[in-house]
Amino acid sequence: MVPNYNEDQLLKHNYSEDELRFLNLLAEKFPTVQAACTEIINLESIMNLPKGTEHFLTDIHGEYETFSHVLRNASGMVRKKIDIVYGNTISEKEKNQLSTLIYYPEDKLKLITIEQDNLNEWFAVTLRRLIDVARVSADKYTQSKVRKAMPPDFAYVIDELLNEPNAKKEKYFECIIQSIIDVDRANQFIVAISKFIQRLLIDRLHIIGDIYDRGPYADKVMDVIQDHYSVDIQWGNHDIVWMAAASGIRASIAAVIRLSARYNNLDTLEDAYGINLMPLATFAMKAYEGDPCEAFIPKNTPVENIGSTQIKLTSKMHKAIMVIEMKLAGEIIQRNPEMEMDDRLLLDKIDYEKGTVRIDGRELELNDKSFPTIDPNNPYQLTEEERMLTEKLQFSFLYCDKLQRHIKTLFSKGGTYLSYNSNLLFHGCIPLDETGNFKELTLLGEKYKGKALCDQFDLISRRAYFNREHPEKRNKDRDYMWYLWSGAYSPLFGKKKMATFERYFLNDKEAQREESNMYYKLRDDKDSCCRILKEFGLDPEVSHIVNGHVPVKVGKGESPVKAEGKLFVIDGGMSKPYQKVTGIAGYTLIYDSYSLILAEHTSFESKHKAIHDEVDIVSTRSMIEHATKRIRVGDTYIGANLRQQILDLNRLLDAYRKGVVKVKSVG
Structure with missing residues (x-):
């Protein structure tokens, strides 16, 4: 130590x-006195630099194109830098082209090189403009940090060009730029410096959960996060269910497949991750032959596609895996009475002859009464075919290299929460009881609440994953990792129940209602938020909570800023299915050396429109908090580490x- x-x-x-x-x-x-002294001087200097800009995103839900564009345009910061440098000295059309070039340099260059009559002249103007934007983007960082961000092939050239030009060096600058053009390296230089600018404008990226499900390209989002130079992740419930599936937990595997079928995203499993779903398709066609499975038609399926062979098959697979999930979840609940989830044991509450189910003392009619794989006398027992199917699926998930790489990234860069630079980041909630106190939960024979509960769930999940090939060693860990997905007091879920069965099999709105944890009633209360901040060791006078999970209904007048500015909810609906509810297409919280800024984004049409028509995401920026004195590195989490290094x-x-x-x- x-x-x-x-x-x-x-x-x-x-x-x-x-x-x-x-x-x-x-x-x-x-190894020398001089070396130690030089490092102290270096660290003391860094402490006095302005803090880097942090960007907070949440609830990406597989929307790769939108996510990628928000990173490329740095939530509107690229355009802001262009406006700072050029003001009204160049036209809006020129600014739009320059912005798009920085976002998508390879693609945009292909179009420009075809359209331009005098390409060398365009190169000369554009290279200067890109250098100007890079210079203003780099002005608050050390030369060492800027150099580390430079693309290796052009590091020396960019380093020279970033120096402020003056009359004595003007000819030198012109000569460098002209040489780049003359040796036919302008295209490569533009790509390199554009990516350099992108990197400078996001010093650290915080992803506050729910990378997976709903949208089609969670794997591509994970590819970006996996290779990102500075990122952390706070797990969401839609992340933990994939993490549990990759740990070989069969109930979670079934849940992942069900959600992929529900949003017609089975391609993510089959094509992106190479999960073999043919055994499920074969089983479903046989077990549900003649069953229309109408309640299981994927969401947002166009009317003209409903009768297609592919949608019919997906619907059968969807129902088959849903029933398997209910059985497997029932097994976990039955062997863990301390979870207090008996209300989720519904297969034994069905009257299979009448086609009704008893919930909360009410007998309700089912909208789907066909259960060919359920034995009414033993409803939670898998059939032999279901057992063999789940074993095959479990093997596919456990030994999918790409999925395992992505899940290891979630573990290495993520956790249940993060305290960073006076901000407390978590996806769902800190579970509270009905009186507003921290909810105490018994895990593996010990009682935990508040921060300790989150820490214990984090530890349990890591043990479950890293013992995934030896499940007999930590069976309870695996059960509680599953609990994080849908348990009443999971900090990642935050609801009394997940009404999965009710949404599929009942038309009763009351039965489908999911009541939120007390946290969501009290997060508007400043004192409650301050109590949570104290629980995590943060000063409530200067700290904030940053939350995702529950979309902010902007269209209905709901504000993302709560508890007198102590809490920010930044789930604005990056996922397209949510945008009808939210009225916008996501938020980014930006924390620079002067202020906290909330950027509200409009819907992103497509990468094609962005490149060809220069259509950007329109971001409305709102100042939430402004510092009277510029925040320095010494005031941050990194600064605390640097002070310790200086003392050492x-x-x-x-x-x-x-x-x-x-x-x-x-x-």
Whole structure:
């Protein structure tokens, strides 16, 4: 463990064995007094730079094109920089073209090189403009950080061009630009500097859950996140169900397939991840032959496609996996009475002869009365065919390399929550009881609540995943990882029940209603939010909660800013199915060195329209909070780490000067 020093300790002569071991390791990296002093000067300088810009996104739900565009345009920051540099000195058309070029340099260049009569002249003007935008984008970072962000092939050239031009160097600048054009490297340079600008404008990316489900390209979103230079993830309930499926938990595997069928996204499983669904298709066609499965037609299916062979097959697969999911979930609930989820055991409440089900003392008629694979005397038992099917699906999920890489990214870069720069980030809720106190839950024989509950769920999920090939070792962990998807007091879900059965088999709106946790009633209350911030060790005077999960109904006048500015809900509906409810197409929260800004986005038409017609996402920016003094790196989470490094280095200098640690180099 790294020792924690204070400044008074720097003068002390006593060193423990742990301190000496640590200081000797540190000396390997800084082998001379000069090296240690130089690093202290460097770190002290970094502490006084403006903090980097953080971008917060949530509830992406597989909408890759929108997500990708928001990253490329940095939630409107690219256009803002262009406006700062050029104001009214160039036309809107020129600004639109320059913006689009930065977003999609390879694609836009293909069009421009065909359209331009004098390409070399266009290159000369455009290269200068891109350099100007890059310069203003880089102005608050150290030269070292800027250089690390540079594309290797053009690092030296970009480094030279970023220096502020003056009369003495004007000819030198012109010569560099002309040389780039003359050696036929202008296209490659434009691509490189455009991506460099994109990178500079998002210093850190926070993804507050729900990458998966609904939209068609969650795998492409994960490809971007996997390779991103600075990102963290707070797991959503739609992420944890995929994580549990990749852990081999059969009820979660069934849930993932059901959701993919519900939104007609089975291609994500089959084509993107290579999951073999043929056994499910074969089983469904046989078991539900003659059953129209009308309640299981995928959502948003065009009327003209409903009778197609593909939709009929998907509907049968959808129903088959839904029934299997209910059986497998029932097994988990029955062996874990402490979960208090008996109200979700509904297969044994069905009167299979009458076609009714008893829920909350009411007998309700089913809209689908065909259950060929359920034994009324033992409704939660899988048939032999279902058992064999689930084993095949489990194998496919466990040994899908691409899926496992993506899930490992969720574990390595993610967690149930994050405290970062005075902001508390989590997807769903902090479970509260009916009195508004932190809900206490028994997990594996111990009681947890608040922060400790979130920490324990995080630990359980990691154990379940990393023991996925030895499920017998941590069977309870696997059950509670499943619980995170739909349990009443899951911090990722936040509702008393998931009314899956009711939505499929009943027309009764009351039965379908899902009551939210008390947290959602109290998150408008400033005192409640301050109590949550304190629970996570944050100062409620300067801290905020950033939340996703529940879409903000902007069209009905709901505000994303709650509890007098203590809490921000930034699920604005990036997922297209939500946009009818929200009235917008997502939010980005932006935290720069001066302020907190909420960017409200309009719907993104398509990448094709963006490139060909230069149609951008229109983002309305609202200032939420403005600092009277610019926030420096020293005021941030990174600054706290740098201060500790400075103390460690001062302790090393002290040890060098006292001869307690030998100088490792004569250089």
